[in-house]
Amino acid sequence: MRGLFNAAKKKIKGQKPLTEEKINDILADKNIIISEDTRRENRIPPGQHEIKSWPVLHAGSVQNIDTSKWKFKIFGLVEEEKELNYDEFMSLPQTKVFSDIHCVTTWSKLNNLWEGVSSNTIKELVDVQKEAKYVMVHASGNFTTNLSIKDFLEPDVLFATRHNENPITSKHGAPVRLVVPKLYFWKGAKWVTGIEFMAEDKPGFWESNGYHMHGDPWKEERYSWKSDYI
Numbered sequence: 700m701r702g703l704f705n706a707a708k709k710k711i712k713g714q715k716p717l718t719e720e721k722i723n724d725i726l727a728d729k730n731i732i733i734s735e736d737t738r739r740e741n742r743i744p745p746g747q748h749e750i751k752s753w754p755v756l757h758a759g760s761v762q763n764i765d766t767s768k769w770k771f772k773i774f775g776l777v778e779e780e781k782e783l784n785y786d787e788f789m790s791l792p793q794t795k796v797f798s799d800i801h802c803v804t805t806w807s808k809l810n811n812l813w814e815g816v817s818s819n820t821i822k823e824l825v826d827v828q829k830e831a832k833y834v835m836v837h838a839s840g841n842f843t844t845n846l847s848i849k850d851f852l853e854p855d856v857l858f859a860t861r862h863n864e865n866p867i868t869s870k871h872g873a874p875v876r877l878v879v880p881k882l883y884f885w886k887g888a889k890w891v892t893g894i895e896f897m898a899e900d901k902p903g904f905w906e907s908n909g910y911h912m913h914g915d916p917w918k919e920e921r922y923s924w925k926s927d928y929i
């Protein structure tokens with residue numbers, strides 16, 4: 700399973716953590732959504748350890764997306780499918796979220812400020828059919844990951860374009876990556892190209908390769924032998 704990672708864990712030089720002063724400003728800012736898990740007394744889930752760097756992890760190669768050709772598609776169980784180009788996506792209302800990252804490979808990176816478009820804003824652009832209970836997130840390079848609609852529409856879920864006040868780099872998923880703070884970071888698809896509404900749950904890429912269908916770090920839902928689905 701780990702052999703699917705082409706990119707080695709690399710430390711990105713120059714990626715500065717937020718200062719304590721900045722974090723205090725964020726926590727006092729009413730316009731920033733504070734992910735609930737950041738308020739826990741112990742912010743490191745079982746089996747995880749804190750790191751300060753930000754590793755780059757994915758299957759396949761880094762996708763260098765040409766934003767003039769990029770499209771964001773909303774499809775599946777919706778009354779009318781919708782396609783946004785980059786300018787249309789960027790002109791949607793923006794949200795900020797403060798969250799922690801928990802990667803299933805056991806590293807956690809605390810204190811991340813994300814900026815982008817809330818999953819709820821995307822959902823409001825279409826009429827979702829009532830049968831829809833799950834979503835599949837699609838990304839360039841044939842990557843997919845599955846979520847229940849409930850998890851997808853949590854208020855701290857966003858399609859991020861910025862991290863710690865800088866544009867997200869290609870390695871981390873530019874122009875748009877998903878962030879699902881309450882679940883392991885593999886649910887955060889990089890190089891997102893769209894979202895599909897579905898009636899039933901289906902495994903995405905890592906879920907087909909042994910990762911858990913849900914992926915709650917606080918319950919250590921790492922691999923599918925702990926899944927309720929098989």
Ligand SMILES: Nc1nc2c(c(=O)[nH]1)N[C@H]1C(S)=C(S)[C@@H](COP(=O)(O)O)O[C@H]1N2
Binds near residue numbers: 759803872890
């Ligand atoms: N498109 C795509 N997104 C992906 C993956 C991938 O293989 N392809 N891997 C996931 C996994 S397993 C992790 S841990 C995070 C890593 O994100 P990072 O490289 O920004 O740290 O991306 C997730 N998103």
Ligand SMILES: [Mo]
Binds near residue numbers: 756802
């Ligand atoms: Mo991962």
